[in-house]
Amino acid sequence: MKHLIERIDARFSGLRADAETAFGLVDRAGEKAATIRADRNLSVGGQLSAIRAAIAKDAAVHIKALRTKNQAAIASLAARRRHFEPKVERTIMGEQRRSELRRYLRELNHADRTRILFSGGKDVIEAIADAPAFLSGITDDLKARALAAHAEKEHGPAMASIAAEQAALEDFGACLEVAEGELRRIADGELEVA
Structure with a gap:
């Protein structure tokens, strides 16, 4: 997952930190899942239910908030890009x-x-x-x-800045997709993170 974080341009350290947070949430969810699997008082179905509940209560909520933040930033870029569209004389x-x-x-x-x-x-x-x-x-x-x-x-420099930010946001979005996929796999019992 580190290679995914490194794809985000170093100028966008906040996005890199958010990606590290997302993958940290996956790691903690895996650790919590391992603890729940170790509880022999729960059936396999009970373990899966407890794991899913733990993920839904913590990691999924935080990653959804990161996704919302990313989508808002992408929408903001679109608005900034529209600012540079030609202004048409309405006569x-x-x-x-x-x-x-x-x-x-x-x-x-x-x-x-x-x-x-x-x-x-x-x-x-x-x-x-x-x-x-x-x-x-x-x-x-x-x-x-x-x-x-x-x-x-x-508007070369401004458009280049917007393009760089767009690329970083897309790379961060890819990190979130991977993190969400890993959480689903943990929730379905397909992935055990040690």
């Missing part, structure tokens, strides 16, 4: 200009359309950002890539 003239640009893009062949999307200016990006992709003759994927490339060009 009749602005909409007419964007509509004309979308029509122009639709009429181009794929290669020219793609070239303009990735080298075009703010007006082209606003035109595709403000409407469904098909109105510009492009796919949703191409639209997303063009918007991301524009954001990177305009």
